[in-house]
Amino acid sequence: MKAKGRVFKYQDNVDTDVIIPARYLNTFDPQELAAHCLEDLDPEFSKKVKTGDIIVAGKNFGRGSSPEHAPLAIKAAGVSCVIAATFARIFYRNAINIGLPILECPEAVQWTEDGDELVVDFDQGKIVNLTKNKEFQAEPFPEFMKQIMAADGLINRVKTSR
Amino acid sequence: MGMTMSQKILAAHAGMEQVRPGQLIEADLDLVLGNDVTTPVAVHEFKKTGFTQVFDRKKIAIVPDHFTPNKDIKAAEQCRMIRVFAHEMGIENYFEVGEMGIEHCLIPERGLAVPGDLIIGADSHTCTYGALGAFSTGVGSTDMAAGMATGRAWFKVPPALKFVLKNKPGPWVSGKDIILHIIGMIGVDGARYKSMEFMGDGLAALSMDDRFTIANMAVEAGAKNGIFMVDEQTIAYVKEHATKPYQVYEPDPDAVYDEEYEIDLSTIKPTVAFPHLPSNTRTIDEVGEIVIDQVVIGSCTNGRLSDLRTAAGILKGRKVKKGVRVIVFPGTQRIYLEALQEGLIADLVKAGAVVSTPTCGPCLGGHMGILAKGERAVATTNRNFVGRMGHPESEVYLASPAVAAASAVTGKITDPAKL
Ligand code: SF4
Numbered sequence: 001m002k003a004k005g006r007v008f009k010y011q012d013n014v015d016t017d018v019i020i021p022a023r024y025l026n027t028f029d030p031q032e033l034a035a036h037c038l039e040d041l042d043p044e045f046s047k048k049v050k051t052g053d054i055i056v057a058g059k060n061f062g063r064g065s066s067p068e069h070a071p072l073a074i075k076a077a078g079v080s081c082v083i084a085a086t087f088a089r090i091f092y093r094n095a096i097n098i099g100l101p102i103l104e105c106p107e108a109v110q111w112t113e114d115g116d117e118l119v120v121d122f123d124q125g126k127i128v129n130l131t132k133n134k135e136f137q138a139e140p141f142p143e144f145m146k147q148i149m150a151a152d153g154l155i156n157r158v159k160t161s162r
Numbered sequence: 163m164g165m166t167m168s169q170k171i172l173a174a175h176a177g178m179e180q181v182r183p184g185q186l187i188e189a190d191l192d193l194v195l196g197n198d199v200t201t202p203v204a205v206h207e208f209k210k211t212g213f214t215q216v217f218d219r220k221k222i223a224i225v226p227d228h229f230t231p232n233k234d235i236k237a238a239e240q241c242r243m244i245r246v247f248a249h250e251m252g253i254e255n256y257f258e259v260g261e262m263g264i265e266h267c268l269i270p271e272r273g274l275a276v277p278g279d280l281i282i283g284a285d286s287h288t289c290t291y292g293a294l295g296a297f298s299t300g301v302g303s304t305d306m307a308a309g310m311a312t313g314r315a316w317f318k319v320p321p322a323l324k325f326v327l328k329n330k331p332g333p334w335v336s337g338k339d340i341i342l343h344i345i346g347m348i349g350v351d352g353a354r355y356k357s358m359e360f361m362g363d364g365l366a367a368l369s370m371d372d373r374f375t376i377a378n379m380a381v382e383a384g385a386k387n388g389i390f391m392v393d394e395q396t397i398a399y400v401k402e403h404a405t406k407p408y409q410v411y412e413p414d415p416d417a418v419y420d421e422e423y424e425i426d427l428s429t430i431k432p433t434v435a436f437p438h439l440p441s442n443t444r445t446i447d448e449v450g451e452i453v454i455d456q457v458v459i460g461s462c463t464n465g466r467l468s469d470l471r472t473a474a475g476i477l478k479g480r481k482v483k484k485g486v487r488v489i490v491f492p493g494t495q496r497i498y499l500e501a502l503q504e505g506l507i508a509d510l511v512k513a514g515a516v517v518s519t520p521t522c523g524p525c526l527g528g529h530m531g532i533l534a535k536g537e538r539a540v541a542t543t544n545r546n547f548v549g550r551m552g553h554p555e556s557e558v559y560l561a562s563p564a565v566a567a568a569s570a571v572t573g574k575i576t577d578p579a580k581l
Contacts, residue, residue, distance in 0.1 A: 097304045144188040158211040158308045
């Protein structure tokens with residue numbers, strides 16, 4: 001499993017209220033959530049983002065409240081992967097469970113800038129920054145994780161395992 | 163590389179020789195837990211999977227405790243939904259009002275958590291069972307749904323902090339003071355994503371109830387789980403309550419810990435967490451004059467028999483200060499009955515406290531003791547966030563049952579030694 005895309009780079013502590021402001025939590029429609037994704041941090045994001053693009057951010061990405069709307073908004077916006085130095089615990093679980101690939105890799109974050117082009121190989125945990133010509137190593141996805149991503153989330157994977 | 167207690171339990175349940183921090187694993191579960199708030203969502207997700215049976219009828223526990231006895235129509239509907247589900251699936255450990263208790267008091271009492279178990283619960287204080295040497299952690303409703311269907315869950319193997327406890331705590335110092343002291347020291351993020359592992363000679367001086375209180379609040383330091391080394395007291399508790407087999411795991415001598423803290427229990431003083439964070443702690447001599455409106459004694463943190471004994475011991479023959487409301491809510495029906503038979507309930511009622519049936523009620527501002535604007539409560543619960551017990555401008559001070567009971571007598575936060 002691979003991803004390739006342009007980087008949207010953000011700082012530390014991007015919280016769930018910024019990822020999807022609470023005023024939009026009255027819907028669970030992915031497209032509507034996507035339309036307001038990161039609106040209060042980067043008003044242009046939902047217009048600029050293209051399918052496959054990658055979010056790179058600092059420490060503690062996704063801190064704050066627990067609904068699954070936040071990773072869902074990012075995924076529905078077309079983002080193929082989020083790479084952060086660290087993730088908030090609940091966001092991490094929610095992201096995996098809805099099938100949004102995420103990787104922790106502080107080195108990649110440090111050396112990557114907004115607009116860089118990245119290729120991510122999830123099976124090997126390899127992140128290549130094509131713009132900077134640098135390579136970084138994150139934790140590779142084990143088999144069950146690949147299955148969760150391929151099935152589009154934990155519940156779907158359970159369904160297909162039946 | 164050596165493994166910690168938590169890592170060993172995860173490795174064993176994943177069928178692996180070795181795991182390391184950061185590794186993603188999938189593991190077999192010994193228990194999947196939910197309550198009346200999280201189970202309805204999990205049932206909804208479970209139905210999406212197409213599964214018509216749960217993985218094991220004995221290994222799921224559903225405890226309606228948050229808004230029960232049903233607070234309103236919505237609570238009644240939610241409880242009915244999970245009651246029907248439990249019945250349809252033949253889930254053995256569904257506990258109806260009358261046999262229930264606050265989940266984290268009830269599960270160990272019923273022998274459903276034993277040393278070496280791997281447990282997930284759709285409630286953040288599921289970490290409580292670490293007191294028994296189990297790996298136990300809170301998850302979301304989706305994980306509960308998948309767990310009920312497959313008996314498995316995924317984990318990111320946590321790194322760990324080591325807490326070596328030394329000596330004995332002084333009079334009026336309980337598990338609550340110890341964990342508040344630790345959270346005050348390391349902060350609400352101090353153990354983020356990590357295991358807190360408790361060991362050392364000082365363990366011998368801590369009752370099982372003290373350990374449950376400490377493990378219960380591990381999540382308030384951000385931990386994934388808290389876990390205690392198993393000793394004779396743990397084994398005695400397990401023999402008394404459980405029939406299922408257990409397994410004792412000890413850390414390898416070369417286990418790697420991110421940080422090691424030595425805690426001299428004899429130096430800890432009664433400790434109070436001021437609004438609005440559990441880490442905002444002061445020792446009792448630094449508290450100053452804090453006048454209170456309400457005292458809440460109970461919850462999954464401090465609703466056990468020894469907690470009620472401490473509170474009743476202080477209130478016996480005394481009177482609650484006029485104008486202060488004291489609400490006591492025992493953790494389970496069994497604790498309630500034992501407190502009744504020991505005469506503790508009579509002591510509390512004579513002093514002017516009200517005693518409720520087991521429920522989460524006031525702890526999460528659900529029902530039975532909501533605070534008005536500007537009111538202050540001393541509570542033996544685990545969270546003092548903004549609005550936790552009622553109005554956003556009310557305040558909650560976290561303390562031990564001894565401090566709470568002493569405060570009930572004087573109407574302000576009080577050192578039990580000074581009564
Ligand atoms: S008593 Fe409070 S903290 Fe414990 S399970 Fe109930 S609501 Fe949660």
